[in-house]
Amino acid sequence: MPTLDEINRIAPETPVFILNLYRQAFLNKAALRVIGYTKDTPNPPGGEIQRDSRGNPTGMLIARPNATILYATLAKGPKLSYEDQMNSTRLFMRELNRFGVTSVIDAGGGFQNYPDDYQVFEELDRRGEITVRTAYNLFTQHPKNELNDFKAWTASSQPYTGSSYYRHNGAGEMLVYSAADFEDFVEPRPELPAVLEDELFEVTQHLVQQRWPFRLHATYGESITRFLDVFECVNKEVPFKDLRWILDHAETIHEKDLERVVELGGSIAVQSRMAFQGEYFVERYGAKAAENAPPITKMMKSGLRVGVPFVTAALVSFTFKNTLTAKTRMPLPATDSPIRLIVDNHS
Structure with missing residues (x-):
């Protein structure tokens, strides 16, 4: 460093x-x-x-x-000209291609406003210059006004529309800011506010009513239990049936909650965060807890679909380490199971 x-x-x-x-x-x-x-x-x-x-x-x-x-x-930094943004995006995609990456999911992020900040990709798609297939999720940018964001987007666009190289993928990974359980293992687990349930319910209910697939950032078992409580309440009023939805990360998901995800038809997208923050996790939560963070084997035995994405903005040069970490966090994999997690379950 x-x-x-x-x-x-x-x-x-x-x-x-x-x-x-x-x-x-x-x-x-x-x-x-x-x-x-x-x-x-x-x-x-x-x-x-x-x-x-x-x-x-x-x-x-x-x-x-x-x-x-x-x-x-x-x-707050200087903004590139439109042409420089185009060129920078081409170069970033070339860098991903250099590591063998041909497809990504853009799960959204802070200060990434739709549709304004997506114009470069729209233009590259029109020109046929996208070299990394991209499925993008819409990430709310307005705390306390999240529902308004999603109402506007569900009225103006539909999931799975676009080209074979640039396609709308639904909502997330931020649905409501009160549910943001940040994954910094150096810091204590954040205590999510009491308003979480009401705010998450109204957004989730709207998305399910509109049949929009969604994903939700979900690091800790304590927060995941609360998220699932909300989803089950929504499901009683508006069935999730056959709707695609994903919990992202789930490092410390409780074993009893795996079956709840299965019952609601959900999937989990784990991440190789433990390869890069593992020592911090051990210092805070202990080596025993780290052995099953995330509990991939239990997830798969429960019948869950499990994908293994990685964060390009933070870890682009570690694509293959991310893949290997899914197995045992050892330098070399004993089998092709990490590859199968990616290809079979996250395509």
């Missing part, structure tokens, strides 16, 4: 933003000037601007555990 001193020496005048997972970001002094962070800039909720003894920002941003501080800072 580079130090702030090293970044400032290498790039004294060029703004630099380096993201470490969704845990922290490093900004050099030039980036701090562009962003406008000073000693008077307050810490955002759930985030920290690290400061020196005089109160000035050092350039270190820390999610505690809310990663919005990282997304919001990146969004």
Whole structure:
């Protein structure tokens, strides 16, 4: 990991933003000037601007555990021209192709507004220049107004529309902000607010009524139990029957909840996060808990469809490590089961 001193020496005048997972970001002094962070800039909720003894920002941003501080800072940076965005996207796809990646799911993200921020991909699709098949989910951008976002989108677009290279994939992975159980294992598990159930119910009910597939970021067993309580209540009023839906990550899902996911027809998309945050997880929750985080074998024995995606923004250079981690977190796999998880269950 580079130090702030090293970044400032290498790039004294060029703004630099380096993201470490969704845990922290490093900004050099030039980036701090562009962003406008000073000693008077307050810490955002759930985030920290690290400061020196005089109160000035050092350039270190820390999610505690809310990663919005990282997304919001990146969004403040200089925006490329439209043509440069086109070229940058082509180069990013070429980098993915270089690692053998031919298809991805865009599960949305903070400050990625639809449809405005999707125009580059729309144009590349029209030109036939997309080299990575992309299925995109719509991610709400407005806390406390999530339902309005999804009502607008369900009225204006339909899942599975688009081309063979660029296709609408439904809602998620953020459905309501009160359900955001951030996965920073250095920090304590976030306690989700009491409003979660009511807010998640109204959004989920609307999506099921509209027959929109959805996915939901779900790291911890404690939050997943609450999510499933909501889904079961919705299912009683508007049946989930044959609707595709996914829990993303599920590192500490409770064994009793696996069957509940099966009963509602859901799937789970795990991730290789433990290969990169495993030591933090062990320090906080213990080695015994880490042995089954996530419990892939139990998931598969329960009859669940299990996919193994990876986060390109954070881990693009580790595609094959992500695949191998699905087996045993050993350097080399003993069988082809990691590949089968990806091809059979996440296509």
